[in-house]
Amino acid sequence: MRQPAGGQAGTRGPWLFGVRHHGPGSARSVRAALDAVQPGAVLIEGPPEADALAHLAADMEMRPPVALLAHATDDPGRSAFWPFAEFSPEWVALRWALDRGVPVHFIDLPATHTLALRAADEAEDDGAGTDADKAGEAGKEEHPARPHPEALRVDPLAVLADAAGYDDPERWWEDVVEHRGGHGSGAEDDAGEAALASFRALGEAMGALREEFGDGGHARDLVREAHMRVRLKAARKEHGDSVAVICGAWHVPALALRTTLTADRALLKGLPKVKTGLTWVPWTHRRLARAGGYGAGIASPGWYGHLFSAPDxxxxxxxxxxxxxxxxxxxxxxxxxxxxxxxxxxxxxxxxxxxxxxxxxxxxxxxxxxxxxxxxxxxxxxxxxxxGDVLGEVPAAAPAVPLQRDLERLQRSLRFKPEAADREIDLDLRKENDAARSRLLHRLSLLRVDWGTPAAARSGTGTFRESWRLSWQPELAVRVAEAGVWGTTVASAATAKARADATSATHLADITALAELCLRAELSEALPDVMRALADRAALDTDVGHLAQALPALVRSVRYGDVRGTDTASLAEVAAGLAERVFVGLPPACTGLDTDGAQELRRQIEAVHTAVGLLADTAAAQVDGPGLRQRWRAVLRNIADRESAPGLVRGRAVRLLLDEGTLDEDAVARRMGLALSPGTPPPDAAAWIEGFLGGAAGGGMLLVHDERLRHLLDTWLAAVPATAFTDVLPLLRRTFSAYETGIRRTLGELVRRGSPVPGTELLPGTPADGFGPGLDPGRADAVTEVLRHLLGELVPVGVGDGGSG
Structure with missing residues (x-):
């Protein structure tokens, strides 16, 4: 093995500069070393296809962090990134070469193989072998060292840190690299000599690790390193020995090996290929962090960027x-x-x-x-x-799919600049620019480019206002490339995607949600196809649960169509027909339900109730609004009086009728009395209470102001047998715990004072309803031991015997 890094300034190369990806100390050392040796060519670890894009790094509009994005042209979702930050050694070397007119080339395994090998790895997980594995095994046979069985996926920094007595590789790296020599001190010649010495030392350390651990569990690296050696030999043939290589420190010993060109090419023979496209895309500091899932990530990119940029x-x-x-x-x-x-x-x-x-x-x-x-x-x-949440920028000259260009044009015209940081915006759809922004976000959502997600409106409930939570992440560039198969503009791609989704949708709720999205995105050309699919699916679907799930989204579509000036007559007719089918099928569906089924049906009834009200109000010109309301109220009465329906569902139906004014207080009290009668099993009665008083707002206030209902509930609760009380308690706690603190306190005071039976008056000295004439000694003594364990000597012996406690 020859010397793994260049010697003193002026010594013949090639120079192998082993770095830590995204290490600011390595970046400073690379700059100083390049200034010292002045190579005639610079080779950088990265996909060789990027040679044609390297000049864009010197563009004034290019601002790191950025990344090279490679994707399979026939499957854009299959992609790979090579990120660069301002403090990345590879970026510093790239800019150094471009600023001085020095030839620069990328020498890692081509992306055409990298993407194909990734697919092969996925196939191998299913039990299929790959040519890449055979190449890796051949590399192991030619490598002079064999890896330890236990040394799988060696972290070289962790091993070196442990050898130096550090328990934290990050802290060791900071001490020996990032903080070495201070910031901004020393002459340039001294800085160059120090940088070259550090690269020699790091190369020797990595050489010792490779001799000990072999490939360290990174079998694929043997193929990559063979390609790097081939590219290095070609560069030396063209530029002589004045060549500087910037690569991960782990690869330095492998690049210093004396191997034949034939042996290296044998390792690369038979690798799978895939047609690949490459471009620059913006990246973020957050995606450089390990928490973002990036394999070569660092823990603190913002801190490293500061270390690199701070002069002193x-x-x-x-x-x-x-x-x-x-x-x-x-x-x-x-x-x-x-x-x-x-x-x-x-x-x-x-x-x-x-x-x-x-x-x-x-x-x-x-x-x-x-x-x-x-x-x-x-x-x-x-x-x-x-x-940090710094978002890089790439120049307009960078290659991009037509859809990406159209998106950038829209972002500029709408003054809608992407940002990495999470932020919320409110859009007023009455304003032209805000309405256009809303259309763009909805169209991107349909294309699965989730730049924005809907958020709850901060104020007001009008349909002219929307709130969005925005965050542009680098992965969205891949989503845009994937969506490019649907069209060259955002509008045409979203239209084509909506038509395809309408054809392939299997559930009625999916189609109604799609119709709602088409209206919000104003895809008028796609809406007829979606409506035909909706009508066909609605006619064939007989599951009342599916119909009930689909109706709310369909009614919202009618409502938003009115706001946006869209003709929704046909949509309103479909919604009315769907509502009628729900009216017919809902009462029979209330029979034979378990607890989970009753909960789901209650939610569906609430959603249909809201949808019917909106449909009657917003589509009066297309449907019989008053008649629709009347028929729905008749359905609720049917459910409320259906003995085979679960108590939860019957209680909710009674409550909705009360809120609508269809049932008066006497009718409600009568139904509550029947539901809480002694013949009703306590769990069924508790479920009725939950349906009537829980969920919707106002249940607590109803009890506060209606003494008859409160008395009925109190009487029933006092009569629940002890054996059944533990069964109904969770239901009651779930119901009453949802009330505000003030309401719960008021109810407690009312119960403590007692409430007279309706139509009677309490006589002076008469104990309140539900309370005995005084302390019950037997019941008090039953808890004495527990209280003594909890409170110690504060509880006197014999509370029931007249002790003061």
Whole structure:
């Protein structure tokens, strides 16, 4: 094995600079080393197809973080990313070469193989072998070292940190790389010599690890490294030995191996291929974090970006940023707080033997001084600064599918710039620009490009207002590429997708939801196809549950169509016909239900009740609104008086009729008396109470103001046998726990004072209804032992014998 990294400045190459992906210390060292050796060509770990796109990195509109996106042209969902941040060593090397006119090439395994191998791996999980596996096995045979059986998927940083006596690889890396030599100090020549020395040391360390662990459980790396060696040999043939390679430190020993071109090409023979497209896409700091699922991610991209950009005094500058954020959030942070936090971070670094305060020390100082020991503001700092939500930008010259171009045009014309941070917006559909934004978001939702998700409106309930929660994530670029098969513009793609979804939908509720979405997205060309599918499916579906689930979305479609000026006459007719079928099928469906079925039917009845009211109000010109209401009320009466229906459903029907004014208080009291009669099993009576008093708002106030209902409930509850009380208690607790605290307190006071039987008056000195004339000694003594265990000597012996307690 030859020397894995270049020697002193001016020494002949090639130079192998092993880096940590997205390591700011590595990025600074790469820049210093390149300045020192001045190579004639730069080779970077990445897909070779990106050579044609490398020049875009120097475009003024390119702002990292960005990523190379490769996707299979016939299956855009099959994709891979190669992210770059401002502090990524590969990005620094790329910009260094472009700024100086030095040829730059990517040398990793081509994306055409990477995507095909990923599909092969998925097939292997199903028991099928792949050519890639055979190539990997052949590589193992030629590699001089054999991996330890237990050393699967070795983390080289963790091994080196453990050897140095560190239990945290991140802290070890900060101490030996990120904080080495300070920031902005020393001459350029000294910086170059130090960088070259660090690369030599790291290359030797990785060489020792590869000799010990072989491929470390990364069998696919053998194929990648063979391709890197082939590309390195080609570059040396073209540019001589003045070649600098920037790659992951783990690969340096493999690239330094003396192998034949024939052997390396043998490893690459027979690899599967797939036709691939490549482009630049925006990336985010949040997606660089490990929490985002990125394999080469780092724990704190915002902190690493700060370390790379801070010319000096990084701790002081970081704490100043933190203070600014906390001030924006309304916390009182003075300069004295910052000074004290800096001192504490420095003291902690000294006590822990670190060359400079790292993220751990600064975080501890922030928690103690700026956050006063609270983790709540600290979580905000970690989210906004330590990780961050920076979103990169790519130039318009970058390749993109036509759908992406149309989306960018719409975003510009609507002044609707994507942002990585979560934010909520309110749209007033009476305004032209807001209505256009709403159309765009709904069309993207139909294409499964979930830039925005509907949120509850902050104020008002009018249909002219919408609230959205927006967050643009890098994965949406893949979704846009996938959606490109449906059309070249957002409107045409959404129309085609809606037509396809209408044809393939199997459930009535799916089609009604699609009709609602088409109206909100104003896809007038797709709506006729959706309506035909809706009418066909509605005619064939006989499940009343499916019909009840579909009706609310259909009625909302009618309502939103009225707001947006869409002709919804045919839609209203379908909704009215669907409602009539629900009216016919709902009463028989109330028989033979278990508890879960009763709960689901109650929700469906509530949804249909709301939908019928909206349909009668908004579609009076197309349907008989008053007649529709009357027929629905008759259905509710039928359910309320149907003895075979569950108590939960009957109670809800009675409550809806009461709220509508169809039943007066006498009729409700009579039905409640029947439901709570001694002949009714206690669980069924409790379910009736839950249906009548639970769920909808106002159940508690109804009991507060109606003494007869309260008396009926109190009398029934007092008569429930002890053996059945434990069965009905969960139902009652679920009902009454939903009331506001003030209502529960008022009901408690009313019960404590007692309520007279309707039509009678309490005589002076008569105990309140439900209460005895005094303390029951036997019942009091039954809990004495429990209270003594809980309260100790505060409970006297013999409470029932006249003790004061």
């Amino acid at each position: 005094r990084p701790v002081e500058r970081w704490l100043t940023k933190v203070a600014g954020l906390l001030r924006e959030e309304g916390r009182h942070i003075s300069s004295a707080h910052v000074i004290e936090a800096v001192r504490l971070a420095g003291a902690l670094a000294t006590l822990r033997g670190r060359p400079l305060a790292g993220l751990t020390e600064t975080t501890d100082a922030i928690r103690s001084v700026l956050c006063e020991g609270s983790d709540v503001p600290l979580a905000l700092i970690e989210d906004r600064l330590t990780v």
